[in-house]
Amino acid sequence: MTDQASLILEVHGLTKTFPGRAKPAIADVAFNVRRGSSLGIVGESGSGKSTTARCIAGLIPADKGEVVLDGRQIDGLDRGLMRQVRRHLQMVFQDPFSSLDPRMTAEELVGEGLLVHGLAKDKRARREAVVRNLELVGLSAADLERYPRAFSGGQRQRIAIARAIAVRPKLLICDEPVSSLDVSVQAQVLNLLLDLKAQLGLSILFIAHDLAVVRYLCEDVVVMNEGRVVEAGSRDDIFDSPRHPYTKSLLAAVPVPDPRMSRRRAPLKEEP
């Protein structure tokens, strides 16, 4: 269907059981992310979607399985090699209040990756690159010296995104990046991600519990439940003709902001 060169990420048989747990947190998770596209993993709490993201990013070791980034197998690399790879696997987390070091300025936060990976030849070049990236996310040079506490939640998430894209990663992994934001701010951040994807050709792995957000942002969708992939397909497949009963029940449960639609909805069956 798709040849290897068109895939930025391949995940095969990813399995992880946390110490002391009988049941695996994820089992046999497999999917591909196409280059320049975004894939959303949706699921409820405990579905294993975040564990999947963390195993891919190498933040926790998987027990089994393969992770291939742009043709290179990256699971089980030693620390030194993983550090090189990490430039190409950047993450944005849910809570912009705890994911940014409060003692670092916006310039330091966005410039850190450029410094660590030697991507700017001197301080001036680095500052210029930082300003370019701040502007890409809707901030400006005036924000360079400001600390995270001086920014709103939405602005902090923009800084987190600028920090992640500054090193031009091959894959941006977003773990619930808008779920702690108000709806009007959420819309801005979602539009920003769409714009960056178009402008920079970013490939995005997007983890979310909100199906409407995934429909808006992601061309491909993986539905997870209890650590397993229950259904995967294109956005149209999943949202217009879901096959798995679990996917159907998820979609039926989402409140639709239209009183003419939602009042026709039949009550869901109680779970036993």
Next chain:
Amino acid sequence: MSQGTPLGQAGTRPGFLEVSDLTVAYQQRHAATREVVHQVSLAVQPGRRTALVGESGSGKSVTARAILQLDTAAHITGSVKLDGQELIGAGRKDLRQVRGARIGLVLQDPLASLNPTMPIGWQIMQPLVIRGVKKKAAKQRGIDMLRALGVADAAERFGDFPHQFSGGMRQRVVIAIALVGEPQILIADEPTTALDVRVQAQVLDLLDRVTRERDMGVLFITHDLGIVAGFADDVIVMRRGEVVERAGVMELFSAPRHPYTKGLLGAVPRVDMDPSHRLVSVEEIERDAAAIAAGLAEAVEP
């Protein structure tokens, strides 16, 4: 949806809550008092659901708490009348006869609302026991309430502790505590926000059914316009402590008047909508509205 009585014709049935010009301020340590809710008026009528919708900082939760005067540090002015009885400035004893007995409350986080050290049955019985209901009768009513909320093995689980329940079951316990005293009004502050989407749908269906069966008035506080669309009869939109728009639910969604309401509706991604439709932000809508209002549409920055 229930029809209810039009505004101003209360009095035939008990359970009419009327809030007028409610203003809530907090004393700040080294500054003037800070007003967080400014002159909010609303009514909750028997059998009708009013939704208070807004983003964080809108004052929607502060309004709900001020109605029951739960926060002793808040400086509250205005009027809160329940069937004509003024609650602002009422004594502790009078308030205790309102809280739980005539107005029930459900909060977002079931773990924070429940006492982890006591069995859930004991907690459900408390609103009755406090009011002098005999233990045996209180237990029976508690079990019946829990069963009405879809907990099939209510009697067997009555002695279990909160940690032995899932999130959705815990919220059912919280709702049982709120409703066991048979209040006429329920105030629910983001009651399903902490729940997964399928559990949320079940809890919403339950709230819908039990409040309808009991002909209760509901004040539903939420940030989620999808929930508002499915649950509310009347909607009040709040922003920065003030009411910016009030309308019937059909009218609000089909013809929102205030730019902020339009912005909110345009900013919500919809699971039933084609994604080629780009979300708009509240700021964009407001900027356009302001420019048009000033006759300066051409001054809008590209």
